[in-house]
Amino acid sequence: MNRSSHLPSRSRGFNLLEVLVALVVTMIGLLGIAGLQARAHTAELESYQRAQALVLLYDMVNRINNNQLTAPCFAVTTNTANGTPYLGTVAGGGHFSTPTTSCGVSTILNNALANNSINAWDDVLRGASEKKGAGAAEVGGMIGARGCISYNTASEFVDAGTGANIAGTGEYTISVSASVPYERKLVSIKSDEIKVTISEPSGYRIVK
Numbered sequence: 001m002n003r004s005s006h007l008p009s010r011s012r013g014f015n016l017l018e019v020l021v022a023l024v025v026t027m028i029g030l031l032g033i034a035g036l037q038a039r040a041h042t043a044e045l046e047s048y049q050r051a052q053a054l055v056l057l058y059d060m061v062n063r064i065n066n067n068q069l070t071a072p073c074f075a076v077t078t079n080t081a082n083g084t085p086y087l088g089t090v091a092g093g094g095h096f097s098t099p100t101t102s103c104g105v106s107t108i109l110n111n112a113l114a115n116n117s118i119n120a121w122d123d124v125l126r127g128a129s130e131k132k133g134a135g136a137a138e139v140g141g142m143i144g145a146r147g148c149i150s151y152n153t154a155s156e157f158v159d160a161g162t163g164a165n166i167a168g169t170g171e172y173t174i175s176v177s178a179s180v181p182y183e184r185k186l187v188s189i190k191s192d193e194i195k196v197t198i199s200e201p202s203g204y205r206i207v208k
Contacts, residue, residue, distance in 0.1 A: 049142050049143070049178045052141075052142050052178075053142065053145075053176040053177070053178060054176075056121070056124065056125065056145075056147065056176050057174055057175075057176055057194050058194070059121065059124075060074070060121055060147065060149065060174050061174065061194060061196055063117045063118075063121060064172060064196055065196075066117070067110070067113060067114045067117055069105075069106045069110050070103050070105055070106045070110050070111060070113070070114035071168065071172070072105055072151065072168065073102060073103035073104075073105060073111070073114045073115070073118065074114070074117075074118060074149050074172065075149055075150055075151035075172060076096045076099070076102070076118070076148075076149055077096075077148040077149055077150040078150070080148075080150050080173075082094070083146070083148050083175075085097075086146045086147060086148050087099065087118070087121060087122040087125055087146070087147040087148075087149075088122065088125030088126055088141075088144075088145040088146040088147050088176075089125070089126060089144050089145055089146055090126070091144065092146075096122070099115065099118040099119045099122050100115050100116075100118075100119045101115060102115065102118070103115050103118070121147065122147075124141060125141055125142070125145040125146070125147050125176070126138050126141055126145070127139055127140030127141025127142070127145075128140065128141075142178035142179075143178055143179045144177075144178055144179035145176065145177070145178045146176070146177050146178070147174070147175070147176050148173075148174070148175045148176075148177075149172060149173070149174050150172070150173045151170055151171070151172050151173075152170050152171045152172075152173065153165065153170055154170070155170040155171040155197070156168075156169045156170035157169040157170075169197065170197070171195045171196065171197050172195065172196045172197070173194070173195050173196075174194045174195075174196065175194075
């Protein structure tokens with residue numbers, strides 16, 4: 001009688017241990033799923049940011065093409081090694097602070113059109129169309145978006161007669177970068193660069 005009375009108690013102990021092991025295995029699996037979901041969310045956000053960056057790249061290509069007489073005004077990034085000044089986020093200390101009054105290479109009307117176009121691209125990068133909170137934080141754009149536009153005089157065509165460079169025929173390099181959260185910090189991502197050459201008044205060509 002005593003021997004048989006101990007069997008149910010041991011059986012209950014083994015059952016409890018099995019339940020605990022099953023709970024531990026289940027918890028490990030749930031943690032793995034949560035981590036996978038977080039990585040998938042980060043990858044989705046990065047993909048979205050890259051897609052938006054490509055849209056903005058080609059948007060600036062069209063802006064330069066539509067303002068060929070004032071194209072030099074769009075080359076705001078003079079320090080290509082550090083990527084400054086840039087358009088977009090004001091963080092980092094390298095923001096191009098005067099996009100509305102910088103152009104002065106053509107007529108008053110053409111200069112104003114170029115200034116408005118540069119300023120509009122700057123607003124899109126910063127997400128100025130949507131604001132949130134008492135501080136009116138701009139939340140309508142990519143995270144930490146920066147747009148750089150530079151001009152390479154070394155790529156200009158050379159006049160066969162004089163041997164001098166033909167001004168305005170060089171390459172404009174446009175690049176857009178943004179940030180994505182990764183392991184509790186922001187990691188910068190960069191889209192592909194686009195090189196644009198305004199070779200003649202009738203149009204432009206994209207150099208990959």
